[in-house]
Amino acid sequence: MTTLLHFQMQDGDWVKGKTNNDELFHGYIESIHHEEGIVKVRVIQSDNRLSIGKISDSTPDRLRPLETPPLEQEGHIRNWIDIALSTKDEAWFMELTNALRQTQKKDGEKLVS
Template sequence: MKHFNIGDWVQGNTQEGELVHGYIETVDPTRGTVGIHVIASDNEESVGTEVEVRRSLVKRLQDSSSYDKEQLNSLIDLALAARDEVWFMELTTKLFALQPGSKVKEAPMPAGAYMKNRLGFSLGENK
């Protein structure tokens, strides 16, 4: 059985057959479903809502550290749609680092920096 955590980026198909991309907001192990906050879908009415999808119809998206240029461009579009500035900056840094002759390096988060991820959880410290 697939195991998912809140915040995992996934794609899946609803029982109605629509393709959804987003992140997990809820996990219901008793029903075998996850609630996905939809960032992109072939049904535009679903974008911005939470849909319940059976775990067997969902797959976790791979870690962005191993994406190629096209995959990073697609994820950048998702980050823009989600209005997730931190994720957008992380992805664009990775994209620039793939450019031939690039001297772009991923910088660690500065000490005392305060950011929130797409779920509103703090990353770093607010001093």
């Protein structure tokens, strides 16, 4: 239980790690159950295809923050847009599409210069 005392992540944070069944995954934290020492993660990518889209249990010591690439390249932004669509996160989708427009505008200006 002491692992949760220093657990700095919160709901919505993107993480990578292993489930309690030793499946590798990337996903985001749905909820943290301090009393039980369990973190529930919505799996977006996994070595077990059946886990994708589902919520899996893990423990804080098996999780690491998922480093996200900067939103400067169109390809990265498009990948994140796909994830926002698959998670039905409308606010994030709008933020990403705005970032995509800004990136495309900058790239267009570079081509003209």
